[in-house]
Amino acid sequence: MSVYGYQLLITIALIFVTMTLIQLWFQRRYSYWHRRKIPYLKPTPLLGNLKSLLLLRTSFGDYFRRLYQEPNFQSASYFGFFILQTPALLIREPQSIEQLLTKQFTSFPNRYEAADLHSDPMGALTLPLAKYAIWRKSRREISKLFTSGHIKSVMYPKLITYAELLEEYITRKIKQDASEHNVGVAAIIEVKEMCALYTTDVTAALLYSIDVAGLRNDGCEMRTQCEDLFHPSLRKIIDFFAIFFLPRWVRKLKSKVFTRKYADYLRRLVEERLKGTERKPDGGDLIDLLLSMQQHLSDSEPCSAWLRHPDFIAAQVGIFLLAGFETSSSLIALILYELAKQPEIQRKLKAEIAASFRDPPNGGVSYKQLLHMPYMHMVVAEGLRLYPTAPFINRECLPNGDQQTLWFDKGKKYLSIPRIVPAYISILGLHSDPKFWPNPQLYDPQRFSQEKPHTIKPMTYLPFGAGPHGCIGSRLGMLQVKLGLLYILKRHRVELCEKTTKEIRFDPKRFMLEANGGLCLTFVQDK
Numbered sequence: 001m002s003v004y005g006y007q008l009l010i011t012i013a014l015i016f017v018t019m020t021l022i023q024l025w026f027q028r029r030y031s032y033w034h035r036r037k038i039p040y041l042k043p044t045p046l047l048g049n050l051k052s053l054l055l056l057r058t059s060f061g062d063y064f065r066r067l068y069q070e071p072n073f074q075s076a077s078y079f080g081f082f083i084l085q086t087p088a089l090l091i092r093e094p095q096s097i098e099q100l101l102t103k104q105f106t107s108f109p110n111r112y113e114a115a116d117l118h119s120d121p122m123g124a125l126t127l128p129l130a131k132y133a134i135w136r137k138s139r140r141e142i143s144k145l146f147t148s149g150h151i152k153s154v155m156y157p158k159l160i161t162y163a164e165l166l167e168e169y170i171t172r173k174i175k176q177d178a179s180e181h182n183v184g185v186a187a188i189i190e191v192k193e194m195c196a197l198y199t200t201d202v203t204a205a206l207l208y209s210i211d212v213a214g215l216r217n218d219g220c221e222m223r224t225q226c227e228d229l230f231h232p233s234l235r236k237i238i239d240f241f242a243i244f245f246l247p248r249w250v251r252k253l254k255s256k257v258f259t260r261k262y263a264d265y266l267r268r269l270v271e272e273r274l275k276g277t278e279r280k281p282d283g284g285d286l287i288d289l290l291l292s293m294q295q296h297l298s299d300s301e302p303c304s305a306w307l308r309h310p311d312f313i314a315a316q317v318g319i320f321l322l323a324g325f326e327t328s329s330s331l332i333a334l335i336l337y338e339l340a341k342q343p344e345i346q347r348k349l350k351a352e353i354a355a356s357f358r359d360p361p362n363g364g365v366s367y368k369q370l371l372h373m374p375y376m377h378m379v380v381a382e383g384l385r386l387y388p389t390a391p392f393i394n395r396e397c398l399p400n401g402d403q404q405t406l407w408f409d410k411g412k413k414y415l416s417i418p419r420i421v422p423a424y425i426s427i428l429g430l431h432s433d434p435k436f437w438p439n440p441q442l443y444d445p446q447r448f449s450q451e452k453p454h455t456i457k458p459m460t461y462l463p464f465g466a467g468p469h470g471c472i473g474s475r476l477g478m479l480q481v482k483l484g485l486l487y488i489l490k491r492h493r494v495e496l497c498e499k500t501t502k503e504i505r506f507d508p509k510r511f512m513l514e515a516n517g518g519l520c521l522t523f524v525q526d527k
């Protein structure tokens, strides 16, 4: 045989050996759950079980709901699946969910998704992504802003101002429409954008003491910056996937949570805000609070250098803006859609709203009154069930030893979660399970009627997550959604129109649940 013949033979042999080794490696990886005798979803080579998500065929919420609804695991309390080659768990059973989120918090102290502190400090310092020591101190401080006393006395009066502006926005659109088409009492409005302007205004005013005037001017820089951040590009999609599903790659890929443009905007916003305003006598806002924390931080505090990092405040400003505006605005829009579909429910809600404005006569609705509007509460609670805008959550197992056992029954061993394996919960899956919610696709506020307080099984309704990592802004979120609906429906009603989508599909490019495309409704002025 010639030299070339030998070389060819060796090359073929090397390719064969390499392919065999790769195949064996994959076999070993994908037998992870089999070896542990844990039921699992069969993976596709290379992609694991992530194919539909990687091809942007489905939204994140739908993806995890489909996992939850996998026909083979309907009676399973949990099962394994693969994020590419990484083993992960879906926890389905409410008691185990409780263990994961609350009872065994010390073994599951972090979310799985992560940014890298060294290459992306601004992303890694944000409250949801910060790891335990930094998260604990930040959460403790920021919680002071969300006490019921602060919300009632400082935030509520400002919220009313912006809810009134929301009502004015609708009146203005109707007037504009009247002059253009001579109709006079109605206008078609794209509600997603309208609600996003409202919640952006609210977040800027309440947390940063800035009036961005988005509702008054039909837009503002803050809104444009957020939209830009979500505008998809290949780089952003890769970063996003790395942060959420492959956090151990973020350093190598230099993935960042915020784009450079958004990060610069946040730095500028904090700088200008600190230059321009004096400290507020009412206890200030998020920026004041964090600045004061940095000034009083002792060197003995774990991670104090990171907590004093120049981007620490901008990081929280950036994430609270996204967490605060997107979830609530999407929810208001989706509830309005359901109310337009079911006029009887809308009529009942409007009757309750009218009664609350009559008592006291000519007065506004007080904080206490708003909290005690039973039908409003039912409408919003059911909206959160059908559309939990943050549709899935996770925790990473970090016990002291190698394995963490979740206990199901007293003394009965249930499931050992290996270290570093992410455990996911599909909130949308739980909320759509007919075992817990009969006829789950029907929007029916009666499910939350006060006459049936004990019918909801614990841990089957988790719109704000649960445990120490649960939503820090849940009270504010509920309040801005309720006040938004109150002022939208005070003098107007919503109806379906020819432009309204027939069926809500969730946007596959958004992490939160959001209707795909525009969501148009007709707003009709009451006689």
Ligand code: HEM
Pocket: 101, 127, 128, 129, 139, 319, 320, 323, 324, 325, 327, 328, 331, 388, 389, 390, 391, 393, 394, 462, 463, 464, 465, 466, 467, 468, 469, 470, 471, 472, 473, 474, 476, 477, 478, 481
């Ligand atoms: C209807 C509105 C909202 C919904 C449905 C919602 C939902 C959620 C959910 C499901 C989580 C994850 C909880 C977990 O992992 O257990 C979360 C976390 C969080 N939310 Fe909200 N949220 C809303 C409004 C808000 C608002 C108004 C703010 C702030 C102004 C906010 C700030 C946050 C933050 C910072 C976290 C991370 C907390 C931590 O890790 O300690 N959210 N939210």
